[in-house]
Amino acid sequence: QKEVEQNSGPLSVPEGAIASLNCTYSDRGSQSFFWYRQYSGKSPELIMFIYSNGDKEDGRFTAQLNKASQYVSLLIRDSQPSDSATYLCAATGGYQKVTFGTGTKLQVIP
């Protein structure tokens, strides 16, 4: 069983819509969670992190964490074609080793 699971997609949304990306994790000891965006052939770029239950907003992005359900999500409001990329969810425990999911490919259709 993978420690961090994501639907590989692709997830297709029309321009201007809300994209919802989901992630589950198996290690209850995980403390911090990260969302990275990765364009094809490029390295991951940090979008945001969250470590408290609830929502965290940063511009068009909102991360949501539910530790009881071991569930993390990322909402992208007003999706743009430039948001088309693979989104990686990552989790880390107290010793800072980060485990990544396989990523969800997002396609924003103009």
Place this chain on the structure above:
Amino acid sequence: DTGVSQDPRHKITKRGQNVTFRCDPISEHNRLYWYRQTLGQGPEFLTYFQNEAQLEKSRLLSDRFSAERPKGSFSTLEIQRTEQGDSAMYLCASSFNKGLADTQYFGPGTRLTVL
């Protein structure tokens, strides 16, 4: 210093050769990580350093792989006797330990192709 840098960006080698990659982290970052990523997969943890100390090494890392960070600044990753299965993107990331939010910033990666 604008970010993590890696050198070379691309490396093509023949099976059995040794290769060495370099990573220069963001200057004030005390932690440095190496990952490997293959197509369609997320980055896979290889090893990490806090300052010059190598604190963890993945069980997946064979003895052909070795990493160093001699002065707590740049790091090198060496792969000896390369195999075709070593073909991947090798990513370096760095962070400054700030408790729970140990946010890692990635370099551009080194793409290795083993023929």
